[in-house]
Amino acid sequence: MIQDLVIYVVYIAYAVGVLMTFGTLLTWVERKQAAVMADRIGANRAYVRLPFTQVKLVWWGLFHGLADGLKMLVKEDFKPRTYDWYAYAVAPWVVFTPVLLVFAVIPFGGILEPAKLFPALAGWFGDRTWPMQIARLDAGLIVVFAFSGLTIIGAMLAGWSSANKFSMLGGLRAGSQMISYELVIGLTVLGLILIFGSVDLGVIVQKQSGIVLGFLPAWGVFYQPFAAMLFLTAAIAENKRIPFDLPEAESELIAGYYTEYSAMKMGLFMFAEFIEIAIIGALFTTLFLGGYNLPYMNDSGFVFPGDYVVPMSHGAVVVTQLVVFLVKIMLVCSFQILIRWSLPRFRYDQVLSFAWKFMLPLSIANLAVTAVLVWSHQGSAT
């Protein structure tokens, strides 16, 4: 019992730490990657001076994220004279909290056996094992959609309660756009659920650990390449980033639904957006890129074809799985940033017709084809 508490507190601390680090670092990564893509240098001036010395740690401007956060914290918290101050105050948290909660059902590693990891505590932990996932829920994917649906309410609350026409328009746009793309995300993932036969994200990741056709890792992206593309597009639209950033289109709506927010309240919106980039990366990794799996790797080491076995200790396996998961998330985040700095913005009617007339029929077609294939495959197998 108390062992559960210890393990899950460690898991939660890890998850929150990872998300906060991603949220802070991605602000820097985004600026830096955009600069490098445009033959510039990018943010490289913020530094931390070691106390009592003249040693300045610049680290390629890595501390710009910290500087941003500090700036947000000490700025004046301007409040508009709005008729609904409660909704105004609560909206950033409604956006921010569900984004963090989504990570609870995402498995960030394989099976943890603390007894093997810490032999000194073997007597206390016994031979129990814990999957590296904060909440092992049967309804994993459903929980993901439930929580990411909540952020829509936050955006609409912010737009409605700011007593500002621009915010109002931004809130309207956010509502219609996010609901449209929520539908597309759900439908693209249904094909994957059909193939893996579960909505439990832990099970989905475990089923992606093998090899298919002799050389391909059994990742979702090879079963459902089309759905992977649609999912990533719809997820970026859901996150309101640039090809789809109509709710906060600065050339039309100043800052959209958070025009009236300042200081850390506005920072929460920004932070939620950047954490959601990482969450999308984690979801995409979990669903389509095999999660923490590497090809030819299982819970006891690598087994290459030709019975060439590289055994690994349990600690090494756990660390490898954690690192592999983080690296995959980083790559997907970097790809999202690449998209954000390459594509021009849609027009608003184009965004909605793209969702309803293009993505939705395609995802339904993908689902139908997958259903037929799964049915025929199972029919031939049994």
Added chain:
Amino acid sequence: MKPSAYQRKRYWNEHEMSWWERAYLFEILRGLGITGGVFLRNMFKWMTGRKGALTTYYPEERRADYAAGNRGKHVLTQRPDGRPQCVACNMCATVCPAKVIEIDAAFDPDDPAHPKYPSRFEIDYSRCVFCGLCVEACPEDAIRMVQDVPDLPAFDRHRMWLGKEELLTWHPLSDVAKPYPTAKRDDNPRGPA
């Protein structure tokens, strides 16, 4: 009259998109390839110790290609004895459009030919527009502009003032390019230099 549906204007040089381009996805992938390629190229340059950008890290680095006619810094000329040639007439401070020159005049009983001299001569480079009008206004050729940039990036605007000591860098005897006329005191019609 029935309102007609809106017809978008067709321009004579409008680009006809092919089937491939209208499918959009392939062109997106091509665009991502271009930007990603630039990113990877610049990252590779950076990892191999080269710079992936044209940017100069001012103030740590200076560009080597400042124009030969660039005049970015003031100097106060000196007499051979090291005193400033300036007579504190305030003409440069009057003509300065940015009002950045501040001069305090003082009396020097030891030099009867030039009894008035600047005890303080300061230029605020945070506001200077480098127009060169002070050089044109000076009747004594006491202020000049040289091919340099003021090395003044600072976090504080009060650090961007240059005083008389910093400006008195041009000495006639050390200038090889434009030697000071070693005129005898007697044949100068305007009196001793």
